Amino acid sequence: MDTMVRLMYASTPVAGLQETDIRQILAAARRRNLERGITGFLAFSGRCFLQALEGSPEAVNGCYARILRDPRHVGAMLLGYDRIDCRQFVDWSMGFASTAMTQDNVLLRYASGGQLDPRQLSAVGANLLLQELAVAHAHAAAHVAAAAA
Ligand SMILES: Cc1cc2nc3c(=O)[nH]c(=O)nc-3n(C[C@H](O)[C@H](O)[C@H](O)COP(=O)(O)O)c2cc1C
Numbered sequence: 598m599d600t601m602v603r604l605m606y607a608s609t610p611v612a613g614l615q616e617t618d619i620r621q622i623l624a625a626a627r628r629r630n631l632e633r634g635i636t637g638f639l640a641f642s643g644r645c646f647l648q649a650l651e652g653s654p655e656a657v658n659g660c661y662a663r664i665l666r667d668p669r670h671v672g673a674m675l676l677g678y679d680r681i682d683c684r685q686f687v688d689w690s691m692g693f694a695s696t697a698m699t700q701d702n703v704l705l706r707y708a709s710g711g712q713l714d715p716r717q718l719s720a721v722g723a724n725l726l727l728q729e730l731a732v733a734h735a736h737a738a739a740h741v742a743a744a745a746a
Pocket residue numbers: 621622623625626627629630637639646648650660663664667669670691
């Protein structure tokens with residue numbers, strides 16, 4: 598089996614970033630990640646991004662290098678880089694949740710004060726939060742699908 602890693606980072610969106618910008622980021626990310634065997638999850642609030650990338654070290658490192666050059670965010674901080682045996686975000690080339698979709702009580706459990714700053718998270722905490730967001734997001738999507746059926 599080839600080596601796999603999970604990289605997590607937090608960054609700050611530049612001022613004035615619009616929902617259309619986020620949609621463009623996601624569309625490009627999903628296309629490229631699919632080509633490179635990368636899975637992951639991106640969480641967005643008006644104030645920050647928190648993202649996990651999983652895949653081969655070459656693919657993940659190359660992707661992160663591209664992400665660091667992206668002018669749509671600043672101040673990227675690496676939260677974790679670990680060798681993994683198994684993917685956690687296997688259903689997503691890049692899953693996505695914004696705080697608008699997220700229950701405040703989920704986020705606040707990870708915050709020391711009144712607001713969550715992902716830069717303060719440990720690698721374990723960042724991973725747990727992203728997993729929790731991914732599960733909540735999958736449930737929400739299932740409800741929408743069931744309601745539409
Ligand atoms: C918050 C954020 C997350 C991103 N996530 C990814 C990603 O998961 N995969 C990826 O290839 N690029 C990601 N990017 C980079 C952009 O999507 C970048 O424009 C794209 O990789 C370049 O694609 P292109 O060369 O096809 O234009 C991200 C950028 C930002 C700001």
